[in-house]
Amino acid sequence: MSSATVRAAEGIALSVICPTRNLTELADQDPPTVHYLAAHRILTDVPYVDFYRDQGNRGAHLIVDNGAFELGSPLSSAALLHAARMVGAHEVVLPDYLHDGTSTWAASSAAARELMDNEYGIGLCGVVQGADDLDWYRCLERMTECAFLDSIALPAPKRSDSSGPAFNRIAATAYMAERGLVDPNICYRLLGLSDSGDIELARQRRHTWIKSVDCATPVVMAALNIAILPGEGYRKPELSVEHIDSLNSSMLALARSNVTVLREAAGCDIRFPHAVTT
Numbered sequence: 300m301s302s303a304t305v306r307a308a309e310g311i312a313l314s315v316i317c318p319t320r321n322l323t324e325l326a327d328q329d330p331p332t333v334h335y336l337a338a339h340r341i342l343t344d345v346p347y348v349d350f351y352r353d354q355g356n357r358g359a360h361l362i363v364d365n366g367a368f369e370l371g372s373p374l375s376s377a378a379l380l381h382a383a384r385m386v387g388a389h390e391v392v393l394p395d396y397l398h399d400g401t402s403t404w405a406a407s408s409a410a411a412r413e414l415m416d417n418e419y420g421i422g423l424c425g426v427v428q429g430a431d432d433l434d435w436y437r438c439l440e441r442m443t444e445c446a447f448l449d450s451i452a453l454p455a456p457k458r459s460d461s462s463g464p465a466f467n468r469i470a471a472t473a474y475m476a477e478r479g480l481v482d483p484n485i486c487y488r489l490l491g492l493s494d495s496g497d498i499e500l501a502r503q504r505r506h507t508w509i510k511s512v513d514c515a516t517p518v519v520m521a522a523l524n525i526a527i528l529p530g531e532g533y534r535k536p537e538l539s540v541e542h543i544d545s546l547n548s549s550m551l552a553l554a555r556s557n558v559t560v561l562r563e564a565a566g567c568d569i570r571f572p573h574a575v576t577t
Contacts, residue, residue: 309567310562310565310568311489311500311503311504311509311565311566311567312332312333312510312511312565312567312569313500313511313512313513313561313565313567313569314326314332314333314335314514315513315514315515315517315518316335316337316514316515316518316540317518317540317546317554318518318540318543318544318545318546319346319347319350320544320545321518321546321551322346322347322350323350323573324551324555324571324575325546325554325555325558325571326350327354327571327572327573328354328359328569328570328572329569329570329571329572330358330569331354331359332511332569333360333361333362333510333511334351334354334359334360334361334362334513335362335364335490335513336351336361336362336364336386336388337364337369338363338364338365338366338374338378338379338382338383338391339369339370339374341363341382341385341386342378342381342382342385348386351386352385355386355387355389356387360389361383361386361387361388361390362388362389362390362392362488363379363382363383363386363388363390363391363392364392364490364513365379365391365392365393365394365395367394367395367396367397368454368490368491369541372396373394373395373396373406374394376409376410376413377413379391379392379410379414380414380417380419380421383419383421384419384421389420389421389422390421390422390423390449391414391421391422391423391424392490393406393410393411393423393424393426394407394410395407395426396428397454397457398428398429398430398456398457398466399428399430399434400427400429400430400434400435400438401430401434401437401438402428403426403427403438404437404438404441407426408445411423411445411447411448415447422450423447423448423449423450424448424449424451424488425442425450425452426451426452426453426454426490427439427442427452427453427471428454429465430465431465432463432464434465435463435464435471439451439475443480443482443485448485449485449486450485450486450487450488451485451487451488452487452488452489452490453468453471453472453487453488453489454468454489454490455468455489455490455491455492455493455496468489468493468499468503469499469502469503472503472506472509476506481506481508486510487506487508487509488509488511488512489509489511490512491513491514491515492512492535492561493535494532494533494535495532495533496516496533496535496561497527497529497530497532497560497561498564500561500564500565501530503565504564504565514561515539516535516536516557517557517558517560517561518543518546518558519536519539519540519543520533520536520553520554520557521550521551521553521554521557522546522550523536524550524553526553526557527556527557527561528560529560529564548575551575555571555575558571
């Protein structure tokens with residue numbers, strides 16, 4: 300288990316995913332709290348590594364994601380551990396497969412056997428997935444009962460046209476709370492946001508056991524000149540932040556406004572420490 304500590308933010312701490320060239324304007328935090336890092340970018344992007352290593356030195360909790368969402372499949376345990384060591388990360392996200400609880404548990408438990416009790420004190424985060432509600436329940440049960448996880452993450456579903464927990468994260472957290480499935484010794488996180496993330500966060504913040512969320516949506520929407528308006532909802536664009544090289548000054552201002560809307564919805568007190576220069 301990881302012994303790393305992290306500052307307790309108000310509400311749900313929101314971490315911004317953005318192009319490397321805009322890390323200072325968008326990803327920097329006051330106070331440094333929690334960051335989700337892409338393992339594949341750590342392995343290929345020196346300025347990215349330098350930025351997040353500095354964030355960690357300033358007290359931020361660094362979580363290395365496994366690359367499944369961006370790459371289509373997760374990186375190997377060895378690659379995740381190497382990436383985590385490169386930035387001095389406190390936690391790695393174990394391999395998962397979108398909406399496949401059976402494969403996710405098999406891959407996560409196998410990776411955990413390789414990574415648990417590592418000499419670097421890096422904690423492990425499991426992701427709850429499910430092809431349907433029963434598959435989701437079984438994955439959650441296994442992760443809740445296992446002894447090797449420091450945190451459990453609930454990903455944004457690919458679609459949100461269901462009332463069941465496998466494809467409805469509000470239903471998922473309500474189920475966990477109502478059934479007493481929240482372990483006080485585990486840190487719970489959200490991975491990403493789907494449509495109308497501000498509305499979801501406003502509802503999720505009542506669950507004080509949810510500690511953090513990451514998102515690229517406010518940055519992608521700014522690149523498309525789309526504002527997030529409080530309480531009005533939005534459709535998440537198909538464009539990936541991986542395909543955005545950088546934002547100009549007007550886009551940066553809009554991205555920060557979008558992030559602020561989401562942070563206010565989440566009850567998050569993290570601020571931008573630097574002004575946008577024109």
